[in-house]
Amino acid sequence: METTSEAIWHAAGREQTAELARLLAEWSRPGTVLALDGDLGAGKTTFSQAFAAAIGVKAVVNSPTFTIIKEYEGLAMPFYHMDVYRLSQEEADELGLDDYFYGEGVTIVEWARLIEELLPPERLELFLEHAGGDARVIRIKGIGEPYAAWCEVLNEMGEQKNE
Numbered sequence: 001m002e003t004t005s006e007a008i009w010h011a012a013g014r015e016q017t018a019e020l021a022r023l024l025a026e027w028s029r030p031g032t033v034l035a036l037d038g039d040l041g042a043g044k045t046t047f048s049q050a051f052a053a054a055i056g057v058k059a060v061v062n063s064p065t066f067t068i069i070k071e072y073e074g075l076a077m078p079f080y081h082m083d084v085y086r087l088s089q090e091e092a093d094e095l096g097l098d099d100y101f102y103g104e105g106v107t108i109v110e111w112a113r114l115i116e117e118l119l120p121p122e123r124l125e126l127f128l129e130h131a132g133g134d135a136r137v138i139r140i141k142g143i144g145e146p147y148a149a150w151c152e153v154l155n156e157m158g159e160q161k162n163e
């Protein structure tokens with residue numbers, strides 16, 4: 001059994017969503033996998049754009065809905081951005097997702113739940129929810145290390161904020 005830990009991030013607006021993305025970008029290493037879920041417009045691509053900027057991607061990051069996977073050059077490592085909403089089993093086999101997950105870069109998967117059985121067992125899951133206007137609640141689950149430990153750090157940060 002993998003160690004798991006959970007955290008909640010309250011974003012009052014885009015800037016706080018970006019703040020979480022920057023934190024996670026700082027902690028990311030080659031092979032890091034972030035699994036994003038949440039309704040259309042919840043902010044998965046917005047989060048991914050802030051993350052990409054934080055790891056030094058200079059290119060414009062768009063939603064890869066039709067291409068499924070886009071590769072970007074980051075400063076320290078590549079960034080693999082997936083949107084698996086339209087991914088078929090056949091395409092998944094052809095693309096060889098493991099080459100990305102266990103590759104040189106960091107991967108973000110939008111609509112990750114749709115391919116849950118293809119995801120690596122260790123990953124950070126982020127579930128984005130509308131919370132009125134520009135507010136979002138981001139439910140985070142770290143499965144395995146280092147992701148469970150990341151949740152512990154996020155929880156400590158939250159406690160300090162509330163003191």
Ligand SMILES: Nc1ncnc2c1ncn2[C@@H]1O[C@H](COP(=O)(O)OP(=O)(O)O)[C@@H](O)[C@H]1O
Pocket residue numbers: 011012013014015017038039040041042043044045046047110133134135136
């Ligand atoms: N706190 C927030 N976090 C993320 N996006 C936000 C936030 N507040 C407003 N937005 C807006 O909501 C929309 C989210 O769209 P997008 O990131 O494409 O969602 P998704 O990829 O989940 O479908 C964008 O227009 C973004 O500017």
Ligand SMILES: [Mg+2]
Pocket residue numbers: 044045063083110
């Ligand atoms: Mg999107």
